[in-house]
Amino acid sequence: MRSLRDFVAGVGFFAQGAGWAARHGRWWAFGLLPALIALVVYVVALILLGTNALDLARVLTPFADTWGWRDAFRVLIGIAVFLGGLGLAVLTFTALTLAIGEPFYEKLSAAVDPLPDVEEQPWWRSLPRSIKDSLVTLGYVLLFSVPLFFLGFIPVIGQTVIPVIGGAVSxxxxxxxxTTLAMERRGLARKERFAILRANKSAALGFGVPIFLLFLVPFVAVIAMPAAVAGAALLVRARLAPSS
Incomplete structure (x- = not known):
């Protein structure tokens, strides 16, 4: 029962973030630009991937040159390559957006969650660390997502249980x-942040899973990004690290 309450509370923090962004239209518009840039990058990359998917399939399957059904097989491989690229785009959209918009979202997070005793660092100093942390997080995501991708081909389980697990992990x-921005401003290192989130797993899932589902829709991801950053700052302030 407590886990369910924590999950619902996590959903509520995203709703609070959306409310904050709606009340502060200037900050909402301010936070749209990095997400829009990231969306354009991914759209161009996916178009290039889609137009070259069959060529990549040929490169990846030289062993199939003598097969009578090689063309059909390579079409399937090309589709799998494109779907893999699409999945990777969904998984990395937030990381790229936060990297592009580091100075934007630092200011937005600070506006939502002001810490008078904290000296704000210039964005060019925090950017390398943020990129490193994002790459580490991406490594963890792929560690789970790649096996789940292949498990998705198992009949029944792959179409029911695996998507649920994948959504929870993502x-x-x-x-x-x-939550990285708000926690970093409190001086929390990556290991400390992970430990806090693992200890508040239900709230973390309640916050992240609905946002992940929203981010599956590209234009919704752009619109929702400022609300997600604002909600994360509120989550950290009220639940994860209120006294840090």
Whole structure:
């Protein structure tokens, strides 16, 4: 029962973030630009991947040159390559957006969660660390997501249980990404942030899973990004590290 309450509370923090962004239209517009840039980058990359998917399939399957059904097989491989790229785009959208918009979202997070005793660092000093942390988080995501991708081909389980597990994993690590700004401003290192989120797993899932589902829709991801950053700051302030 407590886990369910914590999950619902996590969902509520995203709703609070959306409310904050709606009341502060200037900050909402301010936070749209990095997400829009990231979306354009991914759209161009996916178009290039889609137009070259069959060529990549040929490169990846030289062993199939003598097969009578090689063309059909390579079409399937090309589709799998494109779907893999699409999945990777969904998984990395937040990390790229936060990297592009580091100075934007630092200011937005500070506006939501002001800490008078904290000296704000210039964005060019915090950017390398943020990129490193994002790459580490991406490594963890792929560690789970790659096996889940192949398990998805198992009949019945692959279409029912595996998507639920995949959504939970993606939602948790999305919370890891989004709460980084507010936790870093409290002086919390990556290991400390992970430990806090693992200890508050239900709230982290309640916050991250709905956002992950929203981010599956590209234009919704752009619109929701400022609300997600604001909600993460509120989550950290009220639940995860209120006294740090």
């Amino acid at each position: 939602g948790f690590f999305l919370t890891v990404e989004l």
